[in-house]
Amino acid sequence: MPTSGDGAAKEHRTVSRVTTILELAAAGPGGVRLSELAEQLGAPRSSIHGLVKGLVATGYLREEDGAYTIGPAVGTLLAAATPSIEQAARPVMRRLGERFGETVMLAEPVGDSVVYTETVESTQMIRYSAPLRTRRPLYPTSSGKCVLAFARKRFRDNYLSAHVPDGEQRNRVEQELTEIAETGIAVNRGETMPDVYGIGVPVLVGERVLAVLATAGPSHRMAGRVDEIAAAARLAAREVSELITRRG
Amino acid sequence: MPTSGDGAAKEHRTVSRVTTILELAAAGPGGVRLSELAEQLGAPRSSIHGLVKGLVATGYLREEDGAYTIGPAVGTLLAAATPSIEQAARPVMRRLGERFGETVMLAEPVGDSVVYTETVESTQMIRYSAPLRTRRPLYPTSSGKCVLAFARKRFRDNYLSAHVPDGEQRNRVEQELTEIAETGIAVNRGETMPDVYGIGVPVLVGERVLAVLATAGPSHRMAGRVDEIAAAARLAAREVSELITRRG
DNA sequence: GCCGTATGTTCGTATATATGAATACGATGA
DNA sequence: TCATCGTATTCATATATACGAACATACGGC
Numbered sequence: 001m002p003t004s005g006d007g008a009a010k011e012h013r014t015v016s017r018v019t020t021i022l023e024l025a026a027a028g029p030g031g032v033r034l035s036e037l038a039e040q041l042g043a044p045r046s047s048i049h050g051l052v053k054g055l056v057a058t059g060y061l062r063e064e065d066g067a068y069t070i071g072p073a074v075g076t077l078l079a080a081a082t083p084s085i086e087q088a089a090r091p092v093m094r095r096l097g098e099r100f101g102e103t104v105m106l107a108e109p110v111g112d113s114v115v116y117t118e119t120v121e122s123t124q125m126i127r128y129s130a131p132l133r134t135r136r137p138l139y140p141t142s143s144g145k146c147v148l149a150f151a152r153k154r155f156r157d158n159y160l161s162a163h164v165p166d167g168e169q170r171n172r173v174e175q176e177l178t179e180i181a182e183t184g185i186a187v188n189r190g191e192t193m194p195d196v197y198g199i200g201v202p203v204l205v206g207e208r209v210l211a212v213l214a215t216a217g218p219s220h221r222m223a224g225r226v227d228e229i230a231a232a233a234r235l236a237a238r239e240v241s242e243l244i245t246r247r248g
Numbered sequence: 249m250p251t252s253g254d255g256a257a258k259e260h261r262t263v264s265r266v267t268t269i270l271e272l273a274a275a276g277p278g279g280v281r282l283s284e285l286a287e288q289l290g291a292p293r294s295s296i297h298g299l300v301k302g303l304v305a306t307g308y309l310r311e312e313d314g315a316y317t318i319g320p321a322v323g324t325l326l327a328a329a330t331p332s333i334e335q336a337a338r339p340v341m342r343r344l345g346e347r348f349g350e351t352v353m354l355a356e357p358v359g360d361s362v363v364y365t366e367t368v369e370s371t372q373m374i375r376y377s378a379p380l381r382t383r384r385p386l387y388p389t390s391s392g393k394c395v396l397a398f399a400r401k402r403f404r405d406n407y408l409s410a411h412v413p414d415g416e417q418r419n420r421v422e423q424e425l426t427e428i429a430e431t432g433i434a435v436n437r438g439e440t441m442p443d444v445y446g447i448g449v450p451v452l453v454g455e456r457v458l459a460v461l462a463t464a465g466p467s468h469r470m471a472g473r474v475d476e477i478a479a480a481a482r483l484a485a486r487e488v489s490e491l492i493t494r495r496g
Numbered sequence: 497g498c499c500g501t502a503t504g505t506t507c508g509t510a511t512a513t514a515t516g517a518a519t520a521c522g523a524t525g526a
Numbered sequence: 527t528c529a530t531c532g533t534a535t536t537c538a539t540a541t542a543t544a545c546g547a548a549c550a551t552a553c554g555g556c
Contacts, residue, residue, distance in 0.1 A: 012302025013512075014262050014543085019306040022325055029330040029453060029492045035503060047544045049505070054260025058267040066504080074325055077270055081318055082277040153525065205277060244277040261542075262513085283533065295514045297535070314534080401555065 017041055018051055022060065022070065031067030085203065085211050086118045088243035093120045093213065096236045100229055102217035103128040107136070107143035107200070109209065112159060114143045117211075128196055128216035139163055139173070140191035142200030143212040149180035150202055150209045185230045186212075190219055197222035201233040203240050210244070213237045265289055266299055270308065270318065279315030333451070333459055334366045336491035341368045341461065344484045348477055350465035351376045355391035355448070357457065358383070360407060362391045365459075376444055376464035387411055387421070388439035390448030391460040397428035398450055398457045433478040434460075438467055445470035449481040451488050458492070461485045 024032050024040055034052060038045040052068060055061035059073035089106045097104040097120040106118040113135035121127060138144030138159055148156050156177070164170050180186045188198035198216040202209040213233055216222075222229070272280050272288055282300060286293040300316060303309035307321035337354045345352040345368040354366040361383035369375060386392030386407055396404050404425065412418050428434045436446035446464040450457045461481055464470075470477070 010298070010301045011305045012298050015266060015299055015302030016306055018263060018266055019303075019308055019321065023328070026325045026328045027330065029333075029458070033503080044545055045504070046506085046546070050258070050260050050543075051263055053258045054263030055267075057259045058264055060267055070325060070329055073267065074322070077274045077318060077322055078326065080271070080274045082275065085277075152523090154523090210278070281533080292515055293534075294516070294536085298513075400553090402553090 014051070017043065017048070018055065021048070021051060021055065021068075022074070025061055025068050026070045028069075031064060031069040033067055037068070082244055085240065085244050089118055089203070089211070089213070089240045090120070092236045092240050092243075093118065096120075096213070096215065096233060097122060099232060100215065100217075100225070102215050102221070102229075103130055105130045105143070105214045105216065107141075107147075107212040107214055109138075109147045109211075110135070113137060114141065114147060114212065116143075116214075122217065124217075126218050126221075128198075128218070130216070137163070140188055141214075142186045142188040142198035142216075143214045144200075145177065145180055145186035145188070146200040146202045146212040147209055149177040149186065150204070150207070184234055187226060187230075188216075189223075195219050197226070199226060199230050199233060201230065201237045203237045205241055205245055210241075213240065262299070265291065265296070266303065269296070269299060269303065269316075270322070273309055273316050274318045276317075279310075279312060279317040281315055285316070330492055333488065333492050337366060337451070337459070337461070337488045338368070340484045340487050340491075341366065344368075344461070344463065344481060345370060347480060348463065348465075348473075350463050350469070350477075351378055353378045353391070353462045353464065354451075355384070355389075355395075355460040355462055357386075357395045357459075361385060362389065362395060362460065364391075364462075370465065372465075374466050374469075376446075376466070378464070385411070388436055389462075390434045390436040390446035390464075391462045392448075393425065393428055393434035393436065394448040394450045394460040395457055397425040397434065398452070398455070432482060435474055435478075437471075443467050445474070447474060447478050447481060449478065449485045451485045453489055453493055458489075461488065 020041060021037055024037055028036070034045060034048060037052065038048045041048060052061060056063050056068075056071070059071045061068050062071040085108070086106060093104040093106060101122055101124055103122045104120045105116045107114040108117050114137075115135055116130050116132050119130040119132055121129060136144065138148050148159060151159075160170060160173060164173050184201055184204075186200040188196075188200070190196060192198070195218055196216060197219045198214055199222070200212045200214040203211045203213060213236055215229055215233055268289060269285055272285055276284070282293055282296060285300065286296045289296060300309060304311050304316075304319070307319045309316050310319040333356070334354060341352040341354060349370055349372055351370045352368045353364045355362040356365050362385075363383055364378050364380050367378040367380055369377060384392065386396050396407060399407075408418060408421060412421050432449055434448040436444075436448070438444060440446075443466055444464060445467045446462055447470070448460045448462040451459040451461060461484055463477055463481055
C-alpha cells in the first residue's frame with residue numbers, strides 16, 4: 001500500500017470529455033444542445049452523442065427538448081457524501097449523555113494521541129468537563145486504550161515501549177488491552193485523575209477504529225454502573241458506525 | 249432539429265464506470281481504495297486506474313493517502329447550475345421598481361401568450377397591479393410586442409394574421425414591431441387599458457427572448473419619462489441576461 | 497408549398513483505451 | 527532484519543469506442 005500522494009494524475013480523454021460535458025450542461029442556461037457540446041469540445045457530434053446518451057442513462061444528464069441539463073444523479077453525489085463522523089455522532093452522543101447524566105466525548109486518534117473532537121457535557125453540578133481539541137495520551141485514557149487495543153501490533157508495541165515501564169506493569173497493560181480487544185470496552189478507573197472514571201467504546205468501521213465514544217464522570221456515580229453504561233455505549237457506537245458507512 | 253424526447257438512452261460502459269466510481273467515492277466513509285473500486289465494478293485494477301487518475305486530474309476525485317473521495321469539482325457543478333431567470337431577475341427588478349416607483353414584471357413567452365412569472369409592485373397608491381401567472385396576449389401588451397418583435401418570421405406572421413385585421417392596421421403593427429426589434433424597446437400606450445402605460449424590454453440570450461422586463465404604471469406618471477425608464481430597463485435586462493449566462 | 501440549412505442519428509472502420517501479466521513499493525509480522 | 531502480503535503502477539496487446547461520412551428529420555426563409 002504505497003502511501004503515494006498522487007502519482008502524476010494523468011489526463012484521460014474520455015473522462016475529461018465527460019466532466020466537461022457536465023460542466024457545460026451546468027453552466028448553460030436552459031441546457032446545452034448536442035452540437036454545442038461537440039463544438040466546445042472540438043470533437044465530432046457522433047463521438048459526443050454516445051457519451052451524452054450514456055450520461056442520460058445514468059441520470060447525470062437530463063434531456064429536455066433536445067437540450068441537456070444537469071440530471072438528478074449529480075445532486076445525490078453530494079447528498080450521499082458521507083456525513084462527517086462528528087455530525088453523525090452528535091445526536092447519538094446527546095442521547096447517551098442524557099440517559100446517564102454524564103459527559104460524552106468523541107475521541108479521534110491522531111498520531112500518538114487522541115483528540116476530543118466533539119463533546120456533550122453533562123448538566124450535573126459535578127461533571128467531567130472535556131478539554132476539546134487538545135491532545136490526550138493513548139494511555140491510560142479510556143479512549144486511548146481503545147485505540148491501542150485495536151491498533152496494529154507494531155504501533156502498539158512501539159507506543160507501550162516508549163510509555164510504559166518494561167516488566168510486570170507492561171504485561172498487565174498488554175493483558176488489559178487484549179481484554180479490551182475482546183470485549184470492546186475500555187475503562188479508566190481514576191488512573192488519569194483520581195475520582196474520574198472513563199468508559200470508552202470504539203466506533204469501528206471494518207477493522208479500523210475511526211473514533212472512540214467515551215463517557216466520563218465522577219467515580220461515585222460511575223463505579224456502580226460501568227457495565228450498564230458500557231452496554232449502552234456499545235450500541236451507540238455501533239449506531240454511529242452504521243450512520244457513516246451506509247450509503248445514501 | 250428533431251424534437252426527440254430521448255431516443256433510447258443507451259448505456260456506455262466507460263461512462264457508467266465513471267459515474268459508479270463517483271458514487272462509490274461519495275458513499276464510502278473516508279474514501280475508497282482503488283482495489284475496492286475495481287472489485288465493485290468487476291473490472292481489473294489497471295482499467296480503473298486510468299479512469300481514476302483522469303478524475304483526479306479534473307478535480308472530480310481527490311486522492312488522499314491512497315483513498316479516493318469526491319473532489320471539489322463536483323460541488324461546483326451544482327453551484328454553477330444556472331439560477332432560474334426569476335431568481336436572477338428579482339433583485340434587479342426590485343431596484344428598477346424602486347428607482348421609478350412603478351410596478352415591474354417579468355414576462356415569459358409560453359405558446360401564443362406571455363405569462364407574468366414574477367412581479368415587484370409599486371408602493372404608490374395608484375399603481376399597476378400585475379396578474380401573476382395568468383396568460384396575456386402577445387398584442388398589444390408591451391411584453392408581448394417584445395416577444396413578437398424578436399420572434400421567428402413565421403411565428404410572428406401566424407400570430408398577426410390571427411389577431412390583427414389585415415390591411416392598414418396590420419402594416420402599422422408590423423412597422424412598430426420592426427422598430428422594436430431595432431431599439432429593443434416596446435411601449436404600450438394605453439392600448440390594453442386606457443391610462444395604463446407599459447414599457448417592455450427583452451432579456452436576450454443570444455437571439456432568443458428568454459423573458460421580458462416590463463414596467464407599468466398610470467399614463468400621467470409614465471408618459472413624460474418613457475425614454476428614461478426604457479434606458480434604465482434596458483440596462484437592467486442586460487444585467488439579468490448576464491447573470492443567467494455567465495458560468496460559475 | 498418548396499428548397500436550403502442545421503441538427504440528431506446510424507454505420508463501418510481507425511484508434512484510443514481496457515485488459516491481464518509482470519513489476520515496484522510499502523506495510524506487516526516473525 | 528528478513529520474507530510475505532497486499533496494493534499501486536507499468537507495459538504490450540485485444541477490443542470497445544471514437545471517428546467521419548452518409549442518412550434522416552425538423553426548421554427557417556422565400
